[in-house]
Amino acid sequence: MTAEDSSSPPLNRPQGVMNGGRALAEMLRLAGAGAMFGMGGFQLLPFYDAIRALGLKHFLVNDERCAAFAADAYARVRNRPGVCDGTLGPGATNLVTGLVESLNAGTPIVAFAGDANRAHSGKNMTQECRQVEILRPAVKELIRIEMPSRIPELLRRAFAVATSGRPGPVLLDIPEDVCHGEHDYRAEDFAIPPETLAVPSRRIRPGRQELALAAALIARSRRPLILAGGGVHLSAAQEALTAFAESQAIPVAHTMSGKGGIPCTHPLSAGLFGRYARIANDLIGASDCLFVIGCKLGEIATRRYALLPEGVPLIHLDILAEEIGRSRAADIGLWGDAKAGLEDLGEALAEEGKRARAARASYAAEIPARMKAWREEAAPRLESDERPIAMARLCRELNETLPPETILVADGGFAGHWTGLLYDTKIAGRHFLPDRGLASIGYGLPGGIGAALAAPSAPVVAITGDGGFNMMLGELETARRAGVGLSILVVNNAASGYVKALQHAMFAGRYQSSDLVEMDYAAIARAMGCAGIRVEDPGRLQGALREGLAEKGRPTVIDLVVTRDPARMLPAVDTRAVQIKKGDRVA
Numbered sequence: 001m002t003a004e005d006s007s008s009p010p011l012n013r014p015q016g017v018m019n020g021g022r023a024l025a026e027m028l029r030l031a032g033a034g035a036m037f038g039m040g041g042f043q044l045l046p047f048y049d050a051i052r053a054l055g056l057k058h059f060l061v062n063d064e065r066c067a068a069f070a071a072d073a074y075a076r077v078r079n080r081p082g083v084c085d086g087t088l089g090p091g092a093t094n095l096v097t098g099l100v101e102s103l104n105a106g107t108p109i110v111a112f113a114g115d116a117n118r119a120h121s122g123k124n125m126t127q128e129c130r131q132v133e134i135l136r137p138a139v140k141e142l143i144r145i146e147m148p149s150r151i152p153e154l155l156r157r158a159f160a161v162a163t164s165g166r167p168g169p170v171l172l173d174i175p176e177d178v179c180h181g182e183h184d185y186r187a188e189d190f191a192i193p194p195e196t197l198a199v200p201s202r203r204i205r206p207g208r209q210e211l212a213l214a215a216a217l218i219a220r221s222r223r224p225l226i227l228a229g230g231g232v233h234l235s236a237a238q239e240a241l242t243a244f245a246e247s248q249a250i251p252v253a254h255t256m257s258g259k260g261g262i263p264c265t266h267p268l269s270a271g272l273f274g275r276y277a278r279i280a281n282d283l284i285g286a287s288d289c290l291f292v293i294g295c296k297l298g299e300i301a302t303r304r305y306a307l308l309p310e311g312v313p314l315i316h317l318d319i320l321a322e323e324i325g326r327s328r329a330a331d332i333g334l335w336g337d338a339k340a341g342l343e344d345l346g347e348a349l350a351e352e353g354k355r356a357r358a359a360r361a362s363y364a365a366e367i368p369a370r371m372k373a374w375r376e377e378a379a380p381r382l383e384s385d386e387r388p389i390a391m392a393r394l395c396r397e398l399n400e401t402l403p404p405e406t407i408l409v410a411d412g413g414f415a416g417h418w419t420g421l422l423y424d425t426k427i428a429g430r431h432f433l434p435d436r437g438l439a440s441i442g443y444g445l446p447g448g449i450g451a452a453l454a455a456p457s458a459p460v461v462a463i464t465g466d467g468g469f470n471m472m473l474g475e476l477e478t479a480r481r482a483g484v485g486l487s488i489l490v491v492n493n494a495a496s497g498y499v500k501a502l503q504h505a506m507f508a509g510r511y512q513s514s515d516l517v518e519m520d521y522a523a524i525a526r527a528m529g530c531a532g533i534r535v536e537d538p539g540r541l542q543g544a545l546r547e548g549l550a551e552k553g554r555p556t557v558i559d560l561v562v563t564r565d566p567a568r569m570l571p572a573v574d575t576r577a578v579q580i581k582k583g584d585r586v587a
Contacts, residue, residue: 015187020148020179021046022053023190024112027155029054031192033083035074035453037067041087041127043114043176059453059482062474064091066446068098068169069435072107073409073443073450076433079236080198081162082450085112088176089127092135095171097440099138102169105257105437106234108162108199109169110155111139117176118146132173140168145175148183156192163201166320167234200235205344206317206336214291214315214332215348219356221289221313223363224250225280227273229301230257230436231294231319237339238262238428241293244342247353249360250291251367253280255301256410256420258294259432264424267368274301276421276571279370285309292316294338297327300436317341382422389538389562391491391571395422397541402549403459407451410434411444411464414497414569415489419463421571442471445488449475452484459549463489466516467496476528479555486555487548488525493562494518497569504566511566525557534559 014026024047028036036058040048051058061067064086071082082102086095092113102109113135115121116128136142141161143154158170195201206214218224232241242262245252252262253270262269273280281303284290290312295301297316302308308328316323316330317338324333334341349356357364375382381392395418402408404426410416416434425431433451435443448462464472469490479486491497500514522532531551533544535558548556563569 013187013190015185015190017182017184019046019182020145020151020174021048022050023148023151023183023185024155024174024179025050025054025056026190027152027192028083029056030190031159031197034078034080035059035450036083036085037061037070037450038085038112039064039067039087039091040085041091041114043088043116044085044112044174044179046179047085047112059449059478061446061478063472064094065098065442066472066475066478068095068102068109068111069443069446070450070453071109071111072098072102072105072435073433073447074454075102075107075109076233076430077407077451077454079234081108081110081159083110087114087127088116089129089131092131093129096134096138097438099135099169099171101435101437101440101443103139103437105230105435106166106168107437108167110158110162111169111171113171113173114179115144115173115175119177121175135171135173138169139171142171142173144173145178148178148181149185151178152185152189152191156196159192159196160201163196163199166231167199200319200337203337203340204319204335205340206334210332210334211341211344211348214334215345217289217313217315217332218248218250218291218345219349219352222359223287224248224289224291225270225283225287226250226252227284227290227292227295227301228252228254228258228261229293229295230255231338232258232261233430235294235319235338237294237342240339240342240346242266242428244346247346247357248349249357249364251283251364253283255295255436256416256432256434257436259420260425260429263426263428265426268364270367271371272421274307275303276417278374278421279367281307287312290314292318292330293342294318296323302327385538386563387536387538388493388564389535389541389560390568391418391562392422393538394491394541394560394562395419397538397545398461399424401542401545402461406431406459406461407455408432409444409447409451409460409462411447411462411468412439412441413468414465414493414501415444415463415468415491417498418571441465441468444468445472445475445479448486448488449479449482449484452486453482459487460484461487461489461548463491465497466490466492466494466519466521469521470516473524476525476530476555476557480529483553484555485552487545487551488555488557490521490557490559491562492519492521492559493564493569495564495566500566501569504569509566521557521559525555530554531556532559533557534561536561
């Protein structure tokens with residue numbers, strides 16, 4: 001927790017006549033809002049003038065999609081709502097992809113969209129569109145503000161909705177005349193409950209009867225396995241999960257979003273499960289009880305819904321009741337907060353702890369032994385000196401070079417899947433940020449900016465493919481202007497690597513629209529006033545990573561020339577981890 005997190009929001013409340021934009025900014029000031037991201041337009045200009053006057057931190061982006069991505073990463077690091085904005089029409093619609101990422105990932109966001117002046121709406125105003133209808137499905141709740149007087153009230157609701165239950169994005173649609181219009185506010189109008197300013201805002205505990213059933217099932221299990229998802233981080237349940245796993249001698253496998261629920265280097269960590277895995281999928285097949293925590297059990301995690309064996313009892317703990325049993329029937333559903341549920345279940349099993357640890361001692365000892373055997377099997381690729389650089393070798397160098405407190409932001413596709421499988425977090429916590437809500441390509445650079453501003457004292461590294469970097473190249477200017485010492489690793493294979501690998505697997509090497517022009521991204525970075533390092537020799541990886549980490553006050557692009565062989569583009573260190581059949585649609 002940073003100093004900003006631990007300090008209370010300012011209590012001095014404004015009053016008197018002010019425009020709607022000023023009222024918005026005053027509420028954000030009272031909420032202790034940190035870095036905000038967006039691109040202004042006429043509708044929201046009073047808001048922009050107010051945040052300038054109040055000294056709030058706002059960063060202009062070059063594409064509003066990046067504003068939503070940066071706010072999403074900021075929120076994941078801080079467990080506080082991120083803030084972003086877009087103007088009428090294209091500004092608002094550009095937010096959609098980032099907002100859906102946050103909606104699916106459970107990230108708290110408060111977003112603003114300027115809208116048409118109500119006196120002229122529907123008369124083909126410049127950039128006007130049916131943005132409310134477009135944006136509504138992209139957020140947890142859309143709130144349209146029709147009166148300046150209601151701005152404080154509705155912003156309070158936005159924070160309450162964004163941080164309650166399963167968190168998510170809330171969008172405030174603000175007509176031009178509401179933002180520019182004035183109202184005589186009272187001091188008491190400007191209030192916001194402090195418990196709604198971070199997640200989880202309020203905790204709900206699972207029912208006693210269900211807890212008792214779950215405790216009894218775990219107590220008699222010889223080979224239970226925990227499957228941890230991103231909900232562990234949303235609940236700040238990392239310590240509770242680690243303590244529970246240790247007290248009961250239960251191994252923990254995780255999704256990409258759940259990485260760091262316990263340290264990847266912990267002897268009970270079974271690593272990633274699902275489409276790609278080290279040892280976790282085999283453990284699932286041999287388990288006699290599966291305990292799912294804060295995980296949606298989607299396509300990737302379940303290998304197209306075929307991984308979890310029938311007949312094996314399953315306990316599902318989730319803050320969203322309707323997720324329980326959605327893709328796999330749960331024998332016991334625990335509706336509640338992950339941290340509270342783990343604590344209560346730990347208490348119920350406290351007397352069983354010593355007996356359970358003794359009974360499962362040989363089972364727990366399997367985990368580090370299996371991991372050791374896996375590393376020995378994977379060693380040729382992890383230690384490969386081949387050129388272009390092998391992705392497994394890159395991940396090994398990340399593990400050996402990056403400090404434990406590093407935050408690694410992983411883009412969708414190729415870069416994210418490799419690091420999801422092979423990158424090891426050394427300490428519990430959210431030190432790996434993949435955009436798995438929507439898995440959009442392009443999250444890496446703007447997500448890295450948001451994470452770097454959220455944790456200015458921590459090393460932040462973003463990894464993206466060349467395709468994802470091409471999408472967001474303009475945000476390198478944003479990173480430079482923001483003065484962040486961010487390292488951006490560009491996995492340069494001159495291709496849309498994930499798609500090309502799938503085409504290779506499915507169509508016997510017939511490729512269409514998956515190749516890119518070879519670019520020198522280090523030279524491009526230097527031309528934009530950033531540091532740029534091009535790496536073609538794997539022996540140069542560690543030195544380049546250290547140079548990037550040492551750079552302060554400006555971003556560093558490390559252009560990594562990696563394998564061009566489509567057969568080796570996917571992380572198939574365990575060849576059983578990827579099974580692609582003709583006719584399958586693979587996301």
